[in-house]
Amino acid sequence: MKLNFEFYPEVLMIDATYKLNELRMPLYLMMIVDSNGQSEIIATFLTVLETEKAITKMVQVFKTHNPNWSLTKVVMSDKDFTERAVFKKEFPSASLLICLFHTLRSLKREVSCEKLGLLPGERDNALELLTAIAYSGSQQEYEDNYNDLKVSGLKSVIDYFDTNWHPICHQWVECFKGANFTVGERTNNRLESINAKIKSVCSKYASLTTFFDQFFAVLACLRNERDHSTLMALVKKPVLAFPPNSPEVKFAEFLTPYATTYVHKQLVLHARTNIQNDTGIHCEVASSNGLLIVTPNRCQCTFWTSMHLPCRHIFTVREHRHVPLFSTDGVAARWTNDYMREKFANKRDASKCGSSSGVCLRLILSMAKTILLCQYIQYRCYTVVIGIYGSKPTKLYSS
Ligand SMILES: [Zn+2]
Numbered sequence: 238m239k240l241n242f243e244f245y246p247e248v249l250m251i252d253a254t255y256k257l258n259e260l261r262m263p264l265y266l267m268m269i270v271d272s273n274g275q276s277e278i279i280a281t282f283l284t285v286l287e288t289e290k291a292i293t294k295m296v297q298v299f300k301t302h303n304p305n306w307s308l309t310k311v312v313m314s315d316k317d318f319t320e321r322a323v324f325k326k327e328f329p330s331a332s333l334l335i336c337l338f339h340t341l342r343s344l345k346r347e348v349s350c351e352k353l354g355l356l357p358g359e360r361d362n363a364l365e366l367l368t369a370i371a372y373s374g375s376q377q378e379y380e381d382n383y384n385d386l387k388v389s390g391l392k393s394v395i396d397y398f399d400t401n402w403h404p405i406c407h408q409w410v411e412c413f414k415g416a417n418f419t420v421g422e423r424t425n426n427r428l429e430s431i432n433a434k435i436k437s438v439c440s441k442y443a444s445l446t447t448f449f450d451q452f453f454a455v456l457a458c459l460r461n462e463r464d465h466s467t468l469m470a471l472v473k474k475p476v477l478a479f480p481p482n483s484p485e486v487k488f489a490e491f492l493t494p495y496a497t498t499y500v501h502k503q504l505v506l507h508a509r510t511n512i513q514n515d516t517g518i519h520c521e522v523a524s525s526n527g528l529l530i531v532t533p534n535r536c537q538c539t540f541w542t543s544m545h546l547p548c549r550h551i552f553t554v555r556e557h558r559h560v561p562l563f564s565t566d567g568v569a570a571r572w573t574n575d576y577m578r579e580k581f582a583n584k585r586d587a588s589k590c591g592s593s594s595g596v597c598l599r600l601i602l603s604m605a606k607t608i609l610l611c612q613y614i615q616y617r618c619y620t621v622v623i624g625i626y627g628s629k630p631t632k633l634y635s636s
Contacts, residue, residue: 239303240587242279244580245269245571246305248420249331250313251320252428253287257439258448263287264435265295268428270420272577273470274495275463276427278456279303289319296327311417313425315339316409332417335409336425340371347401353393363394367402374539375412375526412526415539418569421499431459467581470494471574484562491565492546496572500546504562507552520557522550533560534567545569 242249248270253263267280280303282295300306312324313334321333344367347353350360366386373379383403387395407413411423439451470493479485485504489497513528514521522531529537531550540548547567555562570576 238277238279240580240584241271241277242267242269242303243305244583245271245277246303246308247418247571248311248313248422249309249328250336250422250425250428251324252315252425252432253320254432254435256441257435257443257452258283258445259442260285260445261442264452266428266431267299268431270422270427271463271467272493272495272571272573272580273463273467274493275466276431276459277463278431278459281452281456287319289323292319292323293327296323300327311419313419313422315425316343333408334414334417334419335405336423337371337409337411337414338424338426338429340409341368344368344371347397348394353397355391355393359391359394362389363391367394367398371410373410373412377527379406379410379412412539415543417543418545419543420571421544434459464581467577471578471581487563491563491574492568492572493574493577496544496546496568499540499544503540503547503549504552507549507556510549510553512553512557515557520554522553524550533558534564541567544572546572 246269250268251265253265255261255263257264262283262285265282265284266278269277269279271277280299282298284291284295306328307330309328309331311334312328312331313336314320314324316335316339324331325333345364348360348363348367349355350357353360353363355363363386366382366389370379370382370386373382386398389395402409414423435452435455438455439448443451475489475494477486477489485501488500488504492500511523512520513523519530519532521528522536523529524538526538529550531537531554533551533555534547535541536548536550538548538550540546541551545568547564551567552562555564
């Protein structure tokens with residue numbers, strides 16, 4: 238778990254899931270995406286309380302054991318205020334983004350007839366306008382959609398939006414989120430998918446012993462699936478219907494299969510892209526979101542900024558400048574086969590040595606002293622952790 242975060246610290250996704258143990262402690266999962274587009278749980282926490290103090294302790298424990306936290310550029314979560322306030326403080330150099338799925342779900346929950354005094358038709362109209370804002374592909378489109386809301390006459394919705402969503406538009410509107418290196422992720426759906434798998438195996442409100450047995454079995458299966466997928470990506474040579482030495486073949490040899498799929502699509506799309514002007518330093522390329530400033534290795538479009546892989550606009554500029562379409566410039570190291578191979582070998586070596594065999598489990602009991610169940614919970618958790626590690630745990634966090 239720790240090595241996965243060490244190798245892929247750029248984007249951290251976090252979410253909590255409930256009803257998995259009889260003590261009603263939520264399970265927090267932290268996840269990254271690797272070179273092969275595989276999800277990996279890199280930390281799990283059970284917390285008695287979800288107060289700012291408890292969440293802060295949880296995040297600080299994570300940081301203590303994962304020094305590469307300072308390399309995290311994006312933290313993606315839902316709109317939970319406490320959680321976001323803590324991450325803003327503890328990850329000061331990272332951008333906090335709200336998952337698109339959670340954004341739309343929050344809007345649907347909050348913009349209701351009861352809460353904002355709307356008629357059903359007004360509510361539907363408001364949700365349509367707000368959804369359009371969330372999907373805005375450019376700043377101009379955001380401003381146009383925002384203006385549509387302002388002239389809609391839905392005062393309670395406008396007030397709600399201006400108070401809760403407009404000030405943080407850079408965290409949840411697609412065009413602004415895409416300006417960050419998100420490895421192409423717009424939602425926390427990967428975590429939702431893992432949560433569904435956990436819930437399909439783990440019993441509801443199980444004892445902690447049963448929960449950990451089942452939970453670790455799920456984690457082991459997910460890890461085996463991921464390792465198998467990575468191994469296949471490293472050893473299988475795809476059959477490509479392209480001429481030898483074509484850009485498609487060269488990219489397929491250089492990039493992981495996951496990244497190659499994206500770049501091949503961009504190579505197809507570049508035929509439909511036109512250059513408006515070439516200043517000699519950069520080109521202006523037309524796009525659905527207006528003119529983009531593009532060089533042979535950089536672009537302003539959300540594909541390049543969120544993936545750091547060459548986009549259709551970059552290929553058009555390279556073609557225009559008569560330089561080879563294939564280049565290793567403009568590619569993030571994490572998407573290359575060499576990087577994937579090296580990190581996979583490192584993880585296998587570490588696994589053989591046993592240094593990454595454990596799950597990064599920390600039971601946050603910092604606030605448990607204030608509740609009646611404190612001693613019972615501490616005793617139960619302590620017992621379970623001993624059972625998992627086969628000996629006294631190195632540290633049980635409490636204050
Ligand atoms: Zn581009």
